[in-house]
Amino acid sequence: MSPPTPTTPSDAAADAPVLRVEALTLAFGGVKALTEVSFSVQPGTITAVIGPNGAGKTSLFNTISGFYRPASGRVVFEGRDIASVPAPQRAKLGLARSFQNIALFRGMTVLDNIKLGRHAHLKTNVLEALFYAGRARREEAELRREIEERVIDFLEIDHIRHAPVAALPYGLQKRVEMARALAMRPKVLMLDEPVAGMNREETEDMARFILDVRREWGITVLMVEHDMGMVMDLSDHVVVLNFGQVIAQGTPAEVQADPEVVRAYLGSGDVGDLRRRLRGAGADASASAPLAEAA
Numbered sequence: 001m002s003p004p005t006p007t008t009p010s011d012a013a014a015d016a017p018v019l020r021v022e023a024l025t026l027a028f029g030g031v032k033a034l035t036e037v038s039f040s041v042q043p044g045t046i047t048a049v050i051g052p053n054g055a056g057k058t059s060l061f062n063t064i065s066g067f068y069r070p071a072s073g074r075v076v077f078e079g080r081d082i083a084s085v086p087a088p089q090r091a092k093l094g095l096a097r098s099f100q101n102i103a104l105f106r107g108m109t110v111l112d113n114i115k116l117g118r119h120a121h122l123k124t125n126v127l128e129a130l131f132y133a134g135r136a137r138r139e140e141a142e143l144r145r146e147i148e149e150r151v152i153d154f155l156e157i158d159h160i161r162h163a164p165v166a167a168l169p170y171g172l173q174k175r176v177e178m179a180r181a182l183a184m185r186p187k188v189l190m191l192d193e194p195v196a197g198m199n200r201e202e203t204e205d206m207a208r209f210i211l212d213v214r215r216e217w218g219i220t221v222l223m224v225e226h227d228m229g230m231v232m233d234l235s236d237h238v239v240v241l242n243f244g245q246v247i248a249q250g251t252p253a254e255v256q257a258d259p260e261v262v263r264a265y266l267g268s269g270d271v272g273d274l275r276r277r278l279r280g281a282g283a284d285a286s287a288s289a290p291l292a293e294a295a
């Protein structure tokens with residue numbers, strides 16, 4: 001299958017991060033959800049943000065995608081400070097996402113939900129609409145349909161395209177949300193807990209889709225995930241948040257070996273999982289255990 005969006009960066013920009021978060025600070029009243037958070041996402045990589053419950057992961061996603069306005073710091077997308085770009089336009093620029101709590105229209109069909117995602121690209125102002133008529137419009141509609149079909153085919157949801165979302169099991173709903181994000185032709189796909197609540201089979205399916213999104217379509221992935229097996233197996237780069245601050249970042253092997261990361265996870269529900277991974281890393285520090293052993 002050919003990719004719907006050529007997202008391979010130009011040679012000149014090959015080493016430049018596609019997304020950069022610089023000293024991002026976010027507060028809710030007196031509560032600091034993020035403090036001076038900085039990291040970069042290289043194009044074509046899978047980057048994971050991990051951390052205990054309440055660490056600020058979703059707040060970080062909401063700030064990157066423009067739902068929250070930071071007190072200070074910058075979000076730089078493809079070299080451009082996007083502070084003044086509202087959320088829907090950020091999606092249009094190429095930052096699409098899924099939500100920790102699935103945000104689909106439950107009464108609508110799978111296909112209609114996917115089509116809605118594409119509206120981010122279609123919203124035109126009056127002036128644009130005047131010039132954007134006839135053939136160009138038809139071509140755009142045709143291209144859109146083609147992309148939707150590719151996404152449906154890619155995520156293996158053809159059999160449920162006319163099913164109302166509410167009737168679907170949770171794992172499939174998560175997949176539909178990913179389809180909607182992909183139909184927006186993102187450069188960076190942001191996934192907030194893509195496998196939360198999934199059984200092992202659903203988790204392995206989703207892991208395969210995430211790898212294929214990167215490999216076949218060249219899309220950069222930024223995900224928040226609690227499933228350590230998934231994170232350690234898939235990620236090129238891991239950013240660890242605790243109490244709104246970056247306490248470690250590096251390769252999966254590096255962050256697993258970081259004592260501060262282990263400390264942060266003590267007492268959290270993820271610690272058993274992390275310990276299992278650490279035992280695996282102890283046996284062979286260069287490789288993480290296969291996904292099937294995780295969770």
Ligand SMILES: Nc1ncnc2c1ncn2[C@@H]1O[C@H](COP(=O)(O)OP(=O)(O)OP(=O)(O)O)[C@@H](O)[C@H]1O
Pocket residue numbers: 028031032033051052053054055056057058059060100
């Ligand atoms: N809209 C909000 N208003 C007030 N406080 C908020 C809001 N959103 C998040 N917070 C607070 O910010 C902190 C970070 O929350 P956030 O949801 O970003 O954590 P998280 O790392 O995504 O956690 P989880 O793993 O449970 O999803 C928490 O203390 C939370 O209570």
Ligand SMILES: [Mg+2]
Pocket residue numbers: 057058059100
């Ligand atoms: Mg969260």
